[in-house]
Amino acid sequence: MPPCSLDKASSDVPGTKQVQNNEHQLSSPKESQRVTRITLNRPIGLFFQGYKGFQAHLESLAQSRQTFYSSRVRVYVTGVGAVSSLGLGKSEFGAALARGQVAAAPVEHFDTSDLEREVACEVKGFSPEDHLTAQERARMGRCSQMAVAAARFAVSDAGLDQNDKLAGARTSVVIGTTMGEANLLGSLDRTWIHEGASAVERARIPRYGTTLLPIHVARAFGARGLVSTLPAACAAGNYAIGFARDLIASGHADRVICGASEVIEKLQYAGFVRLGAMAKDLCRPFDRDREGLLVGEGAGMLVLESERAVVEREATPLAEVLGYGLACDAYHITRPHPEGTGSKRALVDAIFRSGLSPKDVDFVNAHGTATPANDVVEAAVLEAVFGLDAENKVSPLVTSLKGMIGHCMGAASALEAVSCVLTLNDGIIPPTVNHAHTDDACSKLRLVQNKAKQADVKVLLNNSLAFGGYDAAVCFSKPDVAPPPSDRPGASSQPAPGIDL
């Protein structure tokens, strides 16, 4: 089957080896290439007792019994990379998060004197010449430079930098962002505005295209499959990771480099100030005295591989990408729905499509922007989905990284996904910093406050909300702890009548 086609037949040929403890390994070509028709023959419904929304999902699934082709193969994370305000590469990034380090500092990239705000979480330790050739630097804006550098970290982490396995049509690249090469565009605009169009340097114009983010990454590794940019604002990382997962699960690709990249530009900074969403000094997620967000920047990248690709090269997966959920509030362009209807559906769908129940989720990396609206809505959503009670017996631990690295907009959920993968591997949940007094409306959350927590996290959710009413949540787990793909539901997220999701 050709790469990136509509053919629903899997390209996976029979695996040559069995994944350890992997009872679902495909056993024959015929079986591997068959479109799986889900039947509810396992007592998965037992997982969902007590939550009417999940029961409704199950009932609607049982009624629909749709063909569902993304259930055939596990999709693993085999490498992660970060370019962040707290360091480069997963080790620096992870160690700084574990320390609860705060990147907030006065903005150096542009003048903020007019804006009554002066703090952001800029990436200050990134030297493009350390990661890119002179020719690459010459053809890229800073957003692409960070994307390629983060991708190189991820590819190296995956052990794919010493071979040519990423070259060719079976590797795709999917990158999310909010505004892409915003610095470059701002510079072009300023020249145009002050000096006229004839003063704009001709050679710089083609470097702007938002489509270039995955193109540059694909060029770096010789990838020849789909090259796609999904601008999904502050949920863009999760969008890219989810779509990348589907590309592999449906047989369109064996490997996908995915994630997101974002730079801080004065226009965005001013825009958030004008929306009244920017804090003065610190970002304090879920705190009673929170004032809003601080913008951040960076790039987070993951290498996803099919089960067969991992087995063939005897790689050690870091994590598994289970289900993911997408929804749109269709309510307001910047504000979340007050009842979080879309976010609930996204989270429920992510869990549901993973073949799990809420009680299986050990940890939630919250969106946690520290805006008044987001944190209250998100806390209510988590309470509804996880049925939080006063004793918090079964609810997951929750944290928001945004007190440390700010809100990296499109790159936020990608960098947070990198952190999630690290948590699954080292058992360290980074803290929600700058936290003094939990908002009453968020009091049921089991927040990891100010100091990192060691925990045996097997399953976690990465949650995100975004401009446009976007809601996206991705479920990750340690490799092979979730039900085999053939046993996961997911044909339908249709709520039954009367269900309040």
Next chain:
Amino acid sequence: MSPFGVGTACWESSLSTGADLNFEDTSADGVRAARPIDWDAKAELGKKGHRSLDPLTKYLIAAAKHAIAAAKLKNDDELVINKSRMGVASATAYGSLDAIAELNRVAELEAPRYINPQRFPNTVINAAAGYVSIWEGLEGPNTTVVDGNCGALDAVLVASTHLGTGRVDAMLVGGGEVASDPLCHALSRLGQSAVAKSEGDGTWHLGEGAAYLVVESPEHAQSRGQEVIASIVGYGTSFDPPSHEGLLHASARAVQEAIENALASAGVSAADIDLLVPAESAVGPFAKAEADALSTLQIGARRLHLRKHIGETFGASGVFGMSAAIAEGTQNTLALVITIGFYGNASAVLLQT
């Protein structure tokens, strides 16, 4: 919302008669543009609620309204299917340039503190598609695709993935593009030398507008008694990393492989193609790359020279191509729509009418 005007009737009649468009001068030298004839935002969107929206958003919302109405998905302004199971996959290449330039102008010539917060969301690329969901009450996944000229065809893959994984029952697939001032000036600055000599005077001709197709599974369409007007039967894409250090890359290999992948996914051969909607880029090397690929594959089907009709529509070219194939195709026509990106990628979709 095509340069021919509002709605599908004028689209179909203008295509069939080969109507010539009036490409008007823009503020940029060497760039002309055709905007939707008789476009009236108030007539399409009502009198209120859209003053702060940018032109692309208005086109997208209007196109969505027409597509939803044509597919009989609303009754008395209420969706007849579950609103959480209808999504949007929308492409644009340069959609937010205008809004960004507008606010940058305010920030530079006045002060950043005067930026209008109501217009700030327009600078976010996916906001335009987000407004479509808000206006039409679509709570399924909303995805914006920015794959240069290939965006609208790549949006087909997004939609088919969401349909195939049971996330949605129906999707709006398409996108839009606006011949904005910053885009026109950028193209002007890039120079007439970039435009194919076949264009005569070397002038860029841009088309402006938006279009959506309603895509759903055959079973779903059948279950609600809706006529199917075309089937998407194949999709393919390819990226050819350039061996040179430059940015722009016209690749016959990428076009050929995209077509071959689409043909393979549909289980048909090049000889089966009845109608071809090529990209026919205005930029010489890209037109040649496509021509070379078509020659190699010996695709001799009847060609619809859409780009020369409506101008260059960049990220929306794929959906206009699919719409043209549907309008022009007679019963059982297998149509191939091609888009070619400026940086080495190409995508193709096969439609069966």
